[in-house]
Amino acid sequence: MNATDILIRFGLGLIVIVVVMTVCMYSVLAERKVSSWIQGRLGPNRTSIPLLGNIPVIGRFLTRLGVFQPLADGGKFLFKEDVIPAHVNKVYFVLAPVIAFVPALVTISVVPFGAYIDAATGAARTVILANVDVGILLIFAVASLGVYAIILSGWASNSKYPFLGGVRASAQMISYELSMTLAVLPVFIWVNAPGTPGTLSLVRVVEAQADWWFVLTQPVAAVVFIIAIFAETNRLPFDMPESETDLVGGYHTEYSSFKFGFFFVGEYANMTVGACVIALLFFGGWHPLPFVTWGDIAAWTGLPVNVGALGAVLAVGTFAAKVLFFLFFFIWVRWTVPRFRYDQVMRIGWRGLLPVAIANLVIYAILIALLERAGA
Amino acid sequence: MQDFLFYLFSAITLGGALLVVTSRNAVNSAVFLIVTFLGMAALFVLLESYFLAVLQVLVYAGAVVVLFLFIIMLLDVKGGRRRRLGGMSAFAAAIAGLLLVSGVVTLFTGIGERMTPATATGVGAQLHSFGYALFTTHLLPMQVTGFLLLVAMIGVIVLSKRLTAPTAPRGAAPAAGENKGTSA
Numbered sequence: 440m441n442a443t444d445i446l447i448r449f450g451l452g453l454i455v456i457v458v459v460m461t462v463c464m465y466s467v468l469a470e471r472k473v474s475s476w477i478q479g480r481l482g483p484n485r486t487s488i489p490l491l492g493n494i495p496v497i498g499r500f501l502t503r504l505g506v507f508q509p510l511a512d513g514g515k516f517l518f519k520e521d522v523i524p525a526h527v528n529k530v531y532f533v534l535a536p537v538i539a540f541v542p543a544l545v546t547i548s549v550v551p552f553g554a555y556i557d558a559a560t561g562a563a564r565t566v567i568l569a570n571v572d573v574g575i576l577l578i579f580a581v582a583s584l585g586v587y588a589i590i591l592s593g594w595a596s597n598s599k600y601p602f603l604g605g606v607r608a609s610a611q612m613i614s615y616e617l618s619m620t621l622a623v624l625p626v627f628i629w630v631n632a633p634g635t636p637g638t639l640s641l642v643r644v645v646e647a648q649a650d651w652w653f654v655l656t657q658p659v660a661a662v663v664f665i666i667a668i669f670a671e672t673n674r675l676p677f678d679m680p681e682s683e684t685d686l687v688g689g690y691h692t693e694y695s696s697f698k699f700g701f702f703f704v705g706e707y708a709n710m711t712v713g714a715c716v717i718a719l720l721f722f723g724g725w726h727p728l729p730f731v732t733w734g735d736i737a738a739w740t741g742l743p744v745n746v747g748a749l750g751a752v753l754a755v756g757t758f759a760a761k762v763l764f765f766l767f768f769f770i771w772v773r774w775t776v777p778r779f780r781y782d783q784v785m786r787i788g789w790r791g792l793l794p795v796a797i798a799n800l801v802i803y804a805i806l807i808a809l810l811e812r813a814g815a
Numbered sequence: 816m817q818d819f820l821f822y823l824f825s826a827i828t829l830g831g832a833l834l835v836v837t838s839r840n841a842v843n844s845a846v847f848l849i850v851t852f853l854g855m856a857a858l859f860v861l862l863e864s865y866f867l868a869v870l871q872v873l874v875y876a877g878a879v880v881v882l883f884l885f886i887i888m889l890l891d892v893k894g895g896r897r898r899r900l901g902g903m904s905a906f907a908a909a910i911a912g913l914l915l916v917s918g919v920v921t922l923f924t925g926i927g928e929r930m931t932p933a934t935a936t937g938v939g940a941q942l943h944s945f946g947y948a949l950f951t952t953h954l955l956p957m958q959v960t961g962f963l964l965l966v967a968m969i970g971v972i973v974l975s976k977r978l979t980a981p982t983a984p985r986g987a988a989p990a991a992g993e994n995k996g997t998s999a
């Protein structure tokens with residue numbers, strides 16, 4: 440690997456970070472707008488910037504839509520006073536917001552965004568930063584480190600409500616991690632047919648969904664996984680660590696300004712990765728429709744929609760559309776379903792999801808074995 | 816480069832492990848334990864055993880230490896007083912230390928079977944070969960380990976669950992205690 444190669448990788452990584460950060464910023468806006476629409480309000484519709492906001496019709500439209508609001512929000516996070524209370528453990532207090540944020544950016548590097556056929560060589564290419572064989576496990580592993588952000592911030596804050604938030608987070612994350620990993624096992628049993636070199640690569644999972652999407656063949660696994668992702672990203676109805684109604688602000692009660700901003704954006708970054716994984720595992724990744732791939736469309740119409748730059752843009756666009764839909768889904772659920780009580784969260788996790796996930800795994804393992812035998 | 820990384824991650828692992836046992840604060844110990852596990856995962860990556868590296872992070876750094884922290888925070892363990900080792904503990908520690916040293920010495924001097932140097936593609940490198948080895952060559956040890964864990968789990972449930980007489984009024988289910996038992 441020479442210097443230019445490293446520079447190109449560096450540039451690509453930077454592009455992905457910028458895109459993810461933009462998605463996060465506008466997810467915050469979407470959260471505020473969608474919640475206001477659900478509740479019959481208008482939402483942020485005043486913030487404007489000079490030039491762009493002064494264009495006759497469009498500027499007014501964008502202002503009403505709140506497009507410039509994230510800039511104001513970001514500015515507020517940057518310039519407010521950054522308070523470190525005297526009673527906190529400073530090292531962990533400062534470290535925790537960083538831990539909240541880093542896992543999301545690490546995991547996004549193994550998420551494949553699309554695939555296309557190279558025009559010159561005819562080889563299949565994947566749009567991905569790091570195509571590793573243990574893709575999904577790496578995502579689970581690094582994402583599971585994110586819980587330390589909440590635990591450590593709760594503990595380091597050295598006050599009651601954050602502490603309760605931290606303790607709740609540790610129990611909740613462990614509980615739902617089990618169901619989450621068990622739910623994806625049948626998917627990988629399906630992908631790894633006998634005789635093939637075993638893989639946990641997300642690219643292979645998407646390739647296996649050219650006909651049937653896994654949400655169609657394994658709906659139970661999909662539902663369990665999505666519920667577990669909600670719990671893992673601490674989104675309502677599972678936002679026990681934060682739980683404003685009984686814990687003030689939960690684990691980030693003592694945080695202000697930029698550090699709070701890290702937690703805030705980190706939540707959306709984790710949501711984005713969660714949405715990516717849901718789309719990849721169960722909703723066909725970059726395939727536009729069940730049973731229809733871009734390759735099929737190219738064959739029917741004769742247009743090169745799966746080749747070169749056009750193919751890459753279409754595939755990535757399809758994937759992005761799905762991710763945005765799931766981000767909307769996260770927000771939609773948050774403003775529709777009320778929060779569970781803590782004991783309900785535990786009961787759902789251990790007595791609801793876990794048995795269902797185990798039963799699902801056993802049934803599909805037997806089913807897939809029978810199918811293999813019938814096929815062979 | 817590889818050598819430098821090996822020494823770097825070894826230093827992180829050993830330094831972390833040292834701080835785990837010397838820290839007075841239990842939370843600090845747990846955090847350094849995470850650092851140790853991450854260092855070990857990095858060493859696995861250097862051996863090209865990516866699968867083992869990821870498992871190391873997923874299981875130990877991501878789950879086991881979370882439980883440690885949960886217990887530490889729930890019981891509000893305070894660091895501080897250092898107890899002197901009793902005679903019995905010192906004796907046991909000495910035996911354990913001797914066993915460890917003799918084990919390492921045996922491995923490196925070749926009284927037993929010599930360690931084969933790590934090849935580029937170890938057993939843990941490929942998922943397929945890893946699973947195959949686990950369910951053929953190492954099936955018995957794996958089953959025994961699983962059985963041991965089962966015994967430990969049942970033991971925790973028996974110890975933590977207070978067995979009440981059938982006539983006693985049934986209170987609210989001790990949800991948190993139960994979860995601790997089953998997840999550990």
